[in-house]
Structures are given as structure tokens and as C-alpha cells.
Amino acid sequence: MDTSPPEPQLTTLYQELILDHYRRPRNKGTLEQATHTVSLNNPLCGDEIDLQLRVDGDVIKDARFIGRGCSISQAAASMMTQLLKDKSIPQALALADRMSAMMHGDLSAARDKSLGDLRALAGVSKFPVRIKCALLPWNALTDAVKT
Amino acid sequence: MLDVARIRADFPLLGQPENGRRLVYLDNAATTQKPQAVLDAVAEYYRTTNANVHRGAYDLAIRATEAYETARAKVAAFVNAWAPEGVVFTRGTTEAINLVAGAYGRANVRAGDSVVVTAMDHHSNLVPWQLLCQEKGATLRMVEITEDGRIDLSDFGRALERRPKIVAFPYVSNALGTVNPVAQLAKLAHAGGAVVVVDGAQSTPHLKVDVRAIECDFYALSGHKMLGPMGSGALVAKPELLEAMPPYHGGGEMISRVWDDHSTYNKIPHKFEAGTPNVEAAVGLAAAIAYLERVGPERIADHERALAAAAIDKLVQIEGVTVYGPRDHRAGVVSFTYGDIHPHDIATILDQDGICIRAGHHCAQPLMRRLNVAATARASFYLYNGLDEVDALVGSLVKAGALFGYVPA
Numbered sequence: 170m171d172t173s174p175p176e177p178q179l180t181t182l183y184q185e186l187i188l189d190h191y192r193r194p195r196n197k198g199t200l201e202q203a204t205h206t207v208s209l210n211n212p213l214c215g216d217e218i219d220l221q222l223r224v225d226g227d228v229i230k231d232a233r234f235i236g237r238g239c240s241i242s243q244a245a246a247s248m249m250t251q252l253l254k255d256k257s258i259p260q261a262l263a264l265a266d267r268m269s270a271m272m273h274g275d276l277s278a279a280r281d282k283s284l285g286d287l288r289a290l291a292g293v294s295k296f297p298v299r300i301k302c303a304l305l306p307w308n309a310l311t312d313a314v315k316t
Numbered sequence: 317m318l319d320v321a322r323i324r325a326d327f328p329l330l331g332q333p334e335n336g337r338r339l340v341y342l343d344n345a346a347t348t349q350k351p352q353a354v355l356d357a358v359a360e361y362y363r364t365t366n367a368n369v370h371r372g373a374y375d376l377a378i379r380a381t382e383a384y385e386t387a388r389a390k391v392a393a394f395v396n397a398w399a400p401e402g403v404v405f406t407r408g409t410t411e412a413i414n415l416v417a418g419a420y421g422r423a424n425v426r427a428g429d430s431v432v433v434t435a436m437d438h439h440s441n442l443v444p445w446q447l448l449c450q451e452k453g454a455t456l457r458m459v460e461i462t463e464d465g466r467i468d469l470s471d472f473g474r475a476l477e478r479r480p481k482i483v484a485f486p487y488v489s490n491a492l493g494t495v496n497p498v499a500q501l502a503k504l505a506h507a508g509g510a511v512v513v514v515d516g517a518q519s520t521p522h523l524k525v526d527v528r529a530i531e532c533d534f535y536a537l538s539g540h541k542m543l544g545p546m547g548s549g550a551l552v553a554k555p556e557l558l559e560a561m562p563p564y565h566g567g568g569e570m571i572s573r574v575w576d577d578h579s580t581y582n583k584i585p586h587k588f589e590a591g592t593p594n595v596e597a598a599v600g601l602a603a604a605i606a607y608l609e610r611v612g613p614e615r616i617a618d619h620e621r622a623l624a625a626a627a628i629d630k631l632v633q634i635e636g637v638t639v640y641g642p643r644d645h646r647a648g649v650v651s652f653t654y655g656d657i658h659p660h661d662i663a664t665i666l667d668q669d670g671i672c673i674r675a676g677h678h679c680a681q682p683l684m685r686r687l688n689v690a691a692t693a694r695a696s697f698y699l700y701n702g703l704d705e706v707d708a709l710v711g712s713l714v715k716a717g718a719l720f721g722y723v724p725a
Contacts, residue, residue, distance in 0.1 A: 183719045215690050237690050241661070
């Protein structure tokens, strides 16, 4: 059996931080007093996310999610909920734009500290079919705050 | 085992590297690659024979019609159809089943009736029946599967107690590889007074199929899963059933005489082939059948069984791997999961090694719910796959295991 070390490209995709968020998701669960709830799934691959927000005025006070899917979609959801707390809705939407830019290969976005742990997902941009996985929770976020 | 090197030489796409590696194509349950003979047959048809069929007064159109009808006879002989006119060309299995539901079903199923499907059916042999039952106020009854992925025969018997009008099931499960006892199921369903619809998408390419021995009433197949072109396929049916059915689509070709407010219809199978047919698909499918016949359906089935058995033997030795479906009575489809590594992550990692597998619900969401998984990874073999590709699959999975911390890197 071939037990040689994994390809460099794959180790960029599956960084330890991503696997850590996949296996120990932050903010997984339901919110008692959610003001915004949205469910999204990707019918093609079956990835699912239920995102809940507690918004006070213009500020996201708390964010939780329940989800099922690949390491990329679930880690992205975990990282996103970490980042959203105490952000205003315009700030959150700006982050969604930065995340989308990073997924489409924008190197300045990949260095943007405001994206926090999500920068570990920069390698996903090299795997076009997986970009939708990383953006699933962000699409849920934009749906949630726009409805 | 078949002489894989010799067979692969017939398939131009298989010689093309993928991600810099030799292509290991293990997604044959989704679609198959095409031999040069099929590509040539399609090109040759357009180069020498193309005209609209069944309406030309000139020799070229007569030759085109001959090519189309010869292809129909080829399909009929390949599955031992009741008659060539019992073969209706369709875009594939999905359209064939929709035709049965839309024409036979709408004419024969009434409020309060029941239609039976199984929990291992592909969405294409489920959703058309859901639509029919919703329209008619009929009940759709889904037969359960056993723990090892077979149709639960006692539940099948219970479902027949309601004397359903239609009983539909797959010959081979696309998600589990289970080969169902179709002749036995058809016999039971007929004894219960039902008409039997067999989804043959995964059996026709891989087994020796005899629809008269199965004694079903309708049999659906897809050409692209058996080396033929995309958009080729057929409904194989008992001619007397087709005769009695109302048309499915309206248009040219399917009519006999057309008046201002009504029409009379053409004889079968043309009654069900409205509009200009996909002649290149039919011609390509006939070439694919000729190729499969040269190799021999029984030898292909043996070859795939050996590959699946070797794959299962090696996969179950990897700690954390679960293989779904029965151990025997199975075709060359191997569905598995590996610990908490999501099937899409497995597919991405394997793709880097040039290995193509399917990850997802395999258009069988009710089945996935019963297996208690959201998705599985699926390797499916064909006549051009070899044991070295089983090794490549296993080696690459070990790499996935290393990335996710299951085995030391």
C-alpha cells in the first residue's frame, strides 16, 4: 500500500485548522432567542446548514449552526459563526464579499486578517467544485439577513 | 478476467491523463466511456446516411430509416424483447419510466389504487410514480430493504396484499450493487394482479438480460451507461400493452391522420416516438451493443464481479471503512464510507490521483436515510477496469486516511 506523504496541494486544502473545526465545530447547536433562521442545502451533494442568528438592532449578538456535510462546508460554518459575533450586518455582509473574493482567487483577501481562521480555506480556490462548499454558510448568512 | 489492456486501447478517452496521472475511471454507474467503434458509427451515420426517418421518398432517407430500425432490432435482440415494435427509443431510463407512468399509469391507475416501489429505487423510478399517485389520488407504497441491502421479501408480500396496479423495482441497485431476484419479484407481483416495471439502467450494461425470462411487462434502459451515446435509451415493453396505451407525447411521426380537433395514431412503436428521433443515438447504441456482444455479457459480468469482490476484500481491511450492500448477489458497484471523512472529501483526494468516483446520495435519498448516512463514496467498475485500478483506489484511500489522521502518513 502507498503510504507516502500526501500531495502538497491536498495538505493546503486539508489544513489541520480545517480538520479541527470539522471535528470540533464551534457554535454548533441552536439558539434560544434566534431572530433570524435560515436553512440551506446543496441538492447536488446534500450538504446542509441551518443557521440561526440573534440580532440586536444592527448587531449580530450570537450565531449558531446545525449542519451536515463535508469538512469544507462544516469548517467554514464553524469559522464563520466565530467571526460573526458582535459584527454589524453591513460588516458581516462585507466579510461575505471578502470570503467570496478569496474563494475566487483574490490573494489580498487570503491575507486579510479580518477573515480570521477562514484564511485557512484559501486553498479551496484551487478546487473549483469545492468552492460552493465553503460558501454554503455564507450564502445562508446573506439569505438570513436579507429576508 | 478480461484482457483489460486490449479493451482499453479501444477507448480513446481512457488514454488521456487526469491531473497528470493515468485516468482511473470508476464512475461507470453514472456513465461509461465510449469505444472508437461507437464514435465511428455516429460519425459515419452523419457522413453517409443522415436524413429524416420514416418520411423520405428518396433513397438517402430510406437508408437512414433502415439504420434506425436496424438499431431497434439490435436492442430488441440484446434483451430478448417480445418484438422489435416493443422497443420504443427514449432519451434513457428516466424518460422510459416517465412514459410508462404518463401513458400506462394515467390510463390505468385510479383514486384509491396503489403503486409499489422499493426503498432502493433511483429517483427516476420513484418520482414519476409520486407524480402519478399525487395526480390520481393513489397510494405510493415503498417496500423496505433488509439490513444487508436487499429488497425485504416479506414486506414486498405485504405490499402486494393491496393488489397494486403497478409494481416497480430495479434489477440492480445503482447505490448498493444488489442484484435483485427480478423473475421471482415479477412472478409475485403478477400473482397479485400488478403490471411489472423493471428499471434496467444498471443491469443492461453488466448482465445477460432476458426480459422474457424475467417475465416483466416494461423494462427501461439507458444507452450511455452501456458504452452508447448520451441521450440513447429505450423502453422495452409487451407489444399488447403498448397497443392499448394512449400516446405519451403528441406531434409528428406518432400520428396516423390529423383532423382539426382530433387525430388517430400511428402503430407501435411510432405512436410513442413523437417528433424527429435521435437517430445518431440509436445508431451509436447499436454499435455499443455490437461491442458488448463481441466481448460477451456473461464474461463482462464475471469480470466485474471479480473486481468488486477484490475491492470489497481490500476495503474492509482498512480500519474505519464500511462497505454497504450484500456480499453476494451483487454487481460491480461498491458503496462505502470511511470514518468521518465525508465522501466528497474522499472524492477530491482521489481525484488528485486521477481516480474518478462518485460521492453523494446517488439519486437515492430514501435509501441513504435508511442506511443512516447523508452520502456514500461509490466505485463502479466496467469491462475496461483492471485489478491494478482496485489497488490504485485502495492506495489513494489510505492517503485520504493519512490526511484525516486515520493511518500514519
